[in-house]
Amino acid sequence: MTAVTDAPEATPAPPPAPATRHRRRLRVEPRYLILAVAAVIVAYLAIVPLGTMAVASLQSSFLGTGPVTWTFEHYVQTFTGAGFGSLVATSFEYAIAVAAAAVVVGFGLAWLVTRTNTPAKGFARVAALVPLIIPGILNTVAWALLFSPQTGPLNGVLRAAHLPVFDIYSLLGMIFVQTTHVTPVAYLMGVAAFTSMDSSLEEAALGSGARPARVFRTITLKLVRPAILSAALLMFIQTISTFEVPQLLGVPNHIFVFVSRMYEAIQSFPADYGTVAVIGIFVLFLAAVGLTVSRWVVRRSPTQTVTGKGFRPKVTDLGRWRWLGFAAFALFFVVTVVLPLAMLLWSSLLPTYSPPSVQALKTVSFKNYSTLFSSPSLLASVKNTAITALLAGVIVTVLTAIVAYITIKTKIRGRFLLDGLATVPIAVPSIVLGVGVLYWYLVAPLPFHLYGSLAILVIAFVTIGLPYGMRYIGPGLAQISDELEEAASASGAGWFHAFRRIYVPLLMPSLLAAFLYTTIVAFREISAAIFLYSQNTEVMSVQIYNLWSSGDYPVVAALGILMVVLLTIVVAIVRLIGGRVGLTEAR
């Protein structure tokens, strides 16, 4: 209303004249203490692995025994090396295709669930979340088995229909598998965007004589465009730094992307840490550009849509088409859940792998599961996974809630830097983060050793989870009108009280989403963990990888099924709590 509220950045008072400065009482409010601690932790987590990576890229032999010299030779070798151009091209083709497909499918399904009368919504909501409980490595393995050139049951079907078999060990295969893997994340972001959108804006368009299709195109899509772009960039960056799909499906046919090239370099002897770091920094640069664009788009769009005034998401009547919406869900569910899980379940029940057949059915047994439950090392990995994942989820949720508050609701100087720091880990491939964390804690001048403890895994998982926490909590917080906090403040509530009573409950959907997602990411995480585990701190994903390497598919499948069951329990609990708090649809 006034000039101040119109001005985007009303800043606090300029420093007073020196003569009066000494009279100013320096009272540190607990609020600032909390904010400062969170800021320092985030800065530490974000900078240290990056710094280690940068140092490694500039040293002639990082952690080597010989004398260390500073050099650009890794950069020169990498960028001028044969095949770097095609590496970039392949990586982009792969990541852009995945991002586009995931966003179209994810936001489409999100719209169906939140804004239409598609039937069986309860099922639809759960169905779209269920793929989250299948770790990437299991998903990849399952699809590799399903489309196995000789014995894959789906290729068997194609053959029977006289169609050409699908080669899963190709770029298209990689894109397909990675898309099934990341689409649920795009879906969750879509749900958040559609739920918080003021539907009176759409109704205003309907009232202006626009047909529903036009309203969807000109209003709905335009309003969620910042969220769409933001999601697409996230998918792109995540795909570029995900390990298992390119490694398992690309490498056998010599299709290399950034991540698999880095892994190859680290596996070679002697390990080429310089090249790993150079490519890592290159990916970091790409991600930085992407995030800058995303920030620019979001800044140019109105964000405060949830006000204190009545907030009621409305639904569109799809008429007969709603059954088509339901069919879309069913198909999504079959592709992302039923097929991979069925494949894993089938494999877990056989002593040795063979395609589904009546003959094989006779050999079905629970032998793999009894092997699993009688092995102390396998059971220890289950415990380790539960501890690290839940702890990482809690820490990330608390940290990012505070950081998001600083960056969005305060005018403290340096808040944009903090936001940047919390988002930085998104650009650090888990492999690089794993290496960075590992070597930092090997050389760090600390009075205690974290290497070989579960703490080092938690640190890595928290760092990986930070940007995702920010992505869930940031937009949610931006949509809560400042006046809701101001009203609490004017009611006599101190900052902490207002934060706890106003922001926490209103943010509960975002907080739960952040916790849920971080926990699940940590549960499934392998790329960093593979460098950080030691004999007593193996997590489930590492166990699966080790067993897979030794060709023990049936036990891999059994352990995978157990992992899925545990993740299902986590998701179910959060959903149960989630249903009772936060904004519920007004009837």
Place this chain on the structure above:
Amino acid sequence: MIRLTGVVKQYVGRTSTGNAVDGIDIEVADGELVTLLGPSGCGKTTTLRLIAGLEKPNAGTITIDDQVVADPDGGVFLGAHRRPIGIVFQSYAIWPHMTVLENVMFPLRSQRPRSSKAVARTRAMEALDGVGLADFAQRPAPMLSGGQQQRVALARALVREPKVLLLDEPLSNLDAGLRDRMRDEIRAVQQRLGITTVFVTHDQDEALAVSDRVIVMDTGRIVESGLPQEIYAWPTAEFTARFLGVSNTMTGTVRSVSGDTVEISVAAGVLRCRACDGLSAGDGVSVFMRPESFRLSRRAKADTDWSGVIDFSIYQGDCWDYHVTLDSGESVKVRVYREKVGLSHGDQVYLEPDQDSALVMPESGFARRMTGEAAPRPVA
């Protein structure tokens, strides 16, 4: 009592930096309802937020009930939660995750010392009863109508019996009928409780209706302040006159001053007004006339009547607004009450200006009254 002395609030924009509030002095007496009236961007909401403690002033002091709550030079700043205030926002800011009762209980459960749950519940129910919403206590807050949310906001602001009530355009999101009812309700509650109140609005009717005193603001400064009837009848600044809907403006020259009467010649004819200090023959003046300060007739009654033709007419229910083009070419708006038939386009009419209600100002305008100088205002 609220006292603002030399309060400045700077804003730093992308393209420009300036003062949203530019050195204002305001005093609101105990039990008084003062309105801050002005257009968008005049600094009235910022002033309210400064009183509330939602903004930090860059200079000046703010005192509530003899307690200094903001004084940047002395390093004093109490946040909103440590001031004895209740506030109603334009958007109401009803917490959507709580029921109506929980919203109203919140201040009692947040303040120090904190009220017990039982006490908070009883008092919140009393407050809701006071705004006629006791039956809605258990409803989720988003499921109320605008007027009901507004009442919840008022109950919430008053429930812990603050020293000061701050209202930020509380009526602007309501429809017309409801707005009048809520306005009367707010005034009734304010008088019953005798609570010191600052009311921010851009609507002159609202301001005149509820206030003990009106402060007119423009570009971060106070233009003038006074009783509603004074401000309405005898604004001393052109800005106020225009803002308060004195829609007919003419320029003229002083012909003669004799005793308490001054004669002005304007294009349409001669106008006799009450004299103001500091005018002498030959001075250029601006003349302001309200639409209701003309007597309109179909036949000329005196030579001094201004003749003209109806351009168009607007029927308002209790009155007609006629837009009349005078023979001199100027166009004036005339409001006529208690007329059933009405006139239409092209009808010849004669206007007799009401001598007492014309406002005369030197073209440069009077010195502002905020400085404390006696305004050159005729005493009615």
